[in-house]
Amino acid sequence: MIDRIRSLLAVIEEGSVNRAAVRLRITQPALSRQMKLLESEVGGRLLERGSSGVTPTGLGHALVKVMRPVVDSYDAALADVRRQARGFRSELRVGFLISAAQPILTPALERLRNTHPEIKLKLHDMSPKEQIDALEAGEIDLALIGQEGAVAARDFHSLKLGSLGVCAALSSGDPLAARKRIAIKDLAGRDFIGADEDHMPGRNRWIASLCRSAGFKPRFLSIIDGITHMLSMVASESAVTLLPDYFRAASHPGVTFVPVADANARWDLIVLWQRGKTSAATTALVAALKATAS
Structure with a gap:
């Protein structure tokens, strides 16, 4: 349905099925069939066809109001997933121990902001077990954890940042x-x-x-x-x-x-992150943590 909604938006913006078909690079009959299918799915007429062109009905306006944010969100999410597939991620979700934040994480994040200002960070203060569970569920990308991380190191990429007193x-x-x-x-x-x-x-x-x-x-x-x-x-x-x-x-x-x-x-301070292809953002934060710890 998302493609038919996108086609409806094009028809309304162009005010013409013909011009929208050219913009979408499909034939006019194919686009008209899409609109009829969409009207059938919704259960009512979405477009009025007149001498001055095509305009949305009241139902068409209501559908556009509700669905335009959905289409925008879908496009943004898909673009983000494609960036991840190429090894890029604009958002990084980090689990951490609040007790380790001041000496290690805070300086590392300052380094990261200076070198990669485009990365958006979401920080989650979590217990060690919560971090491990969140990594396993894919809810965070990276965990800054203590000695407890050793029990999960076999399941993730891991790096010992340092050995503390x-x-x-x-x-x-x-x-x-x-x-x-x-x-x-x-x-x-x-x-x-x-x-x-x-x-x-x-x-x-x-x-x-x-x-x-x-x-x-x-x-x-x-x-x-x-x-x-x-x-x-x-x-x-x-x-x-x-x-x-x-x-x-x-x-x-x-x-x-x-x-x-x-x-x-000694107390080992460990960073864990997901296996598989590592995003550029994750690599950058691991490097910043390593530089801070050293």
């Missing part, structure tokens, strides 16, 4: 909170706050692995579904958790972030 989140009244640095073994016997697998897959395994390397098995007091709630539990329960080092620039009432000295205590 680790800090311990401690209750501000904890004796260890006064130290400049601690070792993970200093946390033996403490209650840990863990992360819900549905929000941060692999986070608890990462913490457990670091603790095992330090000679003990962590005891998880609670499993929490978000960083803010996790830090509140650290403060209220005098528990601990391990986080990437960029949290040291954050603040939370009753919580102190202390750097971890263990050489093997």
Whole structure:
């Protein structure tokens, strides 16, 4: 039907079936048949034919008012898909962790705006699991994710942007909170706050692995579904958790972030994007993220 609607628009704009047929590069009888088929589909006359030419009926005006935006949207969407097929995309949908935005994403986006001002960005603050699910569903093009991205790296293109240090989140009244640095073994016997697998897959395994390397098995007091709630539990329960080092620039009432000295205590920052032909926009943002992280 979209082609017949487009033909109707041409007839109305030209005021003549003959002139519209020339513009559309089809024969006049073929165009007349299209109009009759369209009128049959709609259920009423769309055109008045008179001595001065062809004009739309009231129903024709109503159809044009409703369908012109649809045709324009269809044409724009098709043009965008064709650009994607050639490796170009004017819009880039990015999932990210809000905690990683200030040190990594924000500077990278500034680089991207300077080099590719034509790219339109849609940013989505998502938990790690939400990013992975959105990538799998094709709802985002790229995910800036932490250590959790390692569990999904086999399903997407991936790049480790960097390996960051680790800090311990401690209750501000904890004796260890006064130290400049601690070792993970200093946390033996403490209650840990863990992360819900549905929000941060692999986070608890990462913490457990670091603790095992330090000679003990962590005891998880609670499993929490978000960083803010996790830090509140650290403060209220005098528990601990391990986080990437960029949290040291954050603040939370009753919580102190202390750097971890263990050489093997690292947090990988990973970018994931869809497999297949990579768009120029995605390539540009990955390059900007890599340059910022380095």
